[in-house]
Amino acid sequence: MTPPNAPARERLDQEKLVVSALAIADAEGLAAITIRRLATEHGVTPMALYRHFRDKDELIHALADHLLESVPLPEPTDEPWDVQLRALFAALAEVLTPHAEVAPLIPRRILIAPGGLAIAERALDLLARAGFDTDRAAAVGNQALCSVVNLIPFDPATLNIQDLELREDRIRAKRAALARLSPRRYPRITAAADALTGCVIKENFLDLGLDLIISGLRGLPASAPARD
CATH class of the missing domain: 1.10.10.60 (Homeodomain-like)
Incomplete structure (x- = not known):
């Protein structure tokens, strides 16, 4: 006591x-x-x-480390590497989504915080199973993790109530600007004006972003292309 x-x-x-x-x-x-x-x-x-x-920097780093430690690492399964990698990225994104201000700190702490090291090791292992050589896995894994983190500030789920009202004002202004464009010169943009301004459905934003990242990884060569 x-x-x-x-x-x-x-x-x-x-x-x-x-x-x-x-x-x-x-x-x-x-x-x-x-x-x-x-x-x-x-x-x-x-x-x-x-x-x-010791100082504010150490405190700020502790915030990122805390979030990384909070990521529930999915258990390895017999599913294909891309399915497991998407689940890993989804677990990271889910933890970061409520903390958009801190999310940009994550890439700098991945290879320092124990939680970040666990995520990086799992990602590199899955990329190795996909056939990527060591250097290529490191490069594409780093890019992919950064891409996941960069989704967070733009996810509508990270906006607070005040932001939502401001967002609606901006959407209306953007829609009005697109309405003034010439459909002859910009036929695709004007046809998609509502979709471009009503933009991303909240529930689908991260799903679509993760799908794009994983699809991109599937199409990459396993080793870096030779340069002239």
Whole structure:
């Protein structure tokens, strides 16, 4: 049992600090996170947090690491490599979707955080099973993981209620701009104006993005093409 007069460093929990910082990032962006702000929210002095994080950079990295540790790694199955790789990418995307502000940090932590290393190892193993040589698997795996992460900021599911209202205003303005285009000069764009502006169905956005990534991997040669 913790004594009532225990020092702040014994009451602070690093995991709770990370969760608090993540909530700030989700609501206000990464720029809103400061050691002082987090200390104030926990009723301690900034010095108490420096016992857990050397600086803001280390705190920010801890957010990305926390998300990577949260990804439930799918169990290996007898399904084809592309089915398993899509499931791995979907698990990563599902964890990142509520945290669009932090998602761009993920590629830099993949080969550092234990959770990221587990994801990278599984992805490289599946690409090796697909026939990619070691260097090619590393290159396409890195590109594919970055592509998954880059889907997150554009997923309509990451928008909050205020953003949705702003989004509707922008859609109307974009639709009006397309309506002014010449159908003779831009027949395909004007014909698809509603689809282009009403754009992506929320439920299908990530599914379509993941399908495109996996389909692209299927069509790649197993080794890098020779260059002149």
